[in-house]
Amino acid sequence: MRKKIAAGNWKMYKNFEEAIELATSFANSEIPEDVTVILGVPFVYLKSVAVITAANKRIFISAQNSHDKNEGAYTGEVSPVMLKSMEIPFVILGHSERREYYNESPELLKLKVRAALDNGLKVIFCVGEPLLIRKAGNHEQYVKEQLKISISELSGDDMKNIVIAYEPIWAIGTGETATPEQAQEMHKMIRSYLNETFGQFVAKETSILYGGSVKPSNAREIFGQEDVDGGLVGGASLDFDSFYEIINAF
Numbered sequence: 001m002r003k004k005i006a007a008g009n010w011k012m013y014k015n016f017e018e019a020i021e022l023a024t025s026f027a028n029s030e031i032p033e034d035v036t037v038i039l040g041v042p043f044v045y046l047k048s049v050a051v052i053t054a055a056n057k058r059i060f061i062s063a064q065n066s067h068d069k070n071e072g073a074y075t076g077e078v079s080p081v082m083l084k085s086m087e088i089p090f091v092i093l094g095h096s097e098r099r100e101y102y103n104e105s106p107e108l109l110k111l112k113v114r115a116a117l118d119n120g121l122k123v124i125f126c127v128g129e130p131l132l133i134r135k136a137g138n139h140e141q142y143v144k145e146q147l148k149i150s151i152s153e154l155s156g157d158d159m160k161n162i163v164i165a166y167e168p169i170w171a172i173g174t175g176e177t178a179t180p181e182q183a184q185e186m187h188k189m190i191r192s193y194l195n196e197t198f199g200q201f202v203a204k205e206t207s208i209l210y211g212g213s214v215k216p217s218n219a220r221e222i223f224g225q226e227d228v229d230g231g232l233v234g235g236a237s238l239d240f241d242s243f244y245e246i247i248n249a250f
């Protein structure tokens, strides 16, 4: 059965003390047995947060990005080999902020996904359309294309280590959420794409998360949709109480 996942994305928020405090609160919290919590932590805090949360078996740590190469003269970058050597299990790739502000193309993301998987990392792979594409009615095609270019050549075994996050860009950090029906429609489309590309088993087993202004007040309804297996949460994951409520919204 596919996993129910509440993933937080801390983005570039929190100083060290705040990050440790938040991690400690989650480490000490009781998480429902059927829910997997993933914390997407800034690089510099990864190891400290991993050590603090290690005792809580329901919590896993994720990086928010990694390079497509294993090593090299790339000042300021972090490779999947480095993450693996620190025993970080997950990495978020293809977040719309990386695509938009750092020019990460679907072709580059294909390389990043490959490099992460080759190093034994699990990937939360993000897709999602901008507002103009949604308004033009081309959102399904757009997202399908993102998937096609970056992940269609993976094997069924590779797909065991992929979680997909559908995040409509117009809903990220805007307070505007996709309706549960809009989310379900896209998740269903993504699952049928997985079915066509990788077969029934992968389609059935791959967790597909919704992201974009998930909060305690809407999580239950969104997570209740048939093809929604959880959320990738930005703003509301920065506060213990609100993310804990989301974790308990399945």
Ligand code: PGA
Binding pocket: 009, 167, 171, 172, 173, 174, 175, 211, 212, 213, 214, 232, 233, 234, 235, 236
């Ligand atoms: P948000 O961010 O929950 O603040 O909209 C979601 C994300 O960017 O993953």
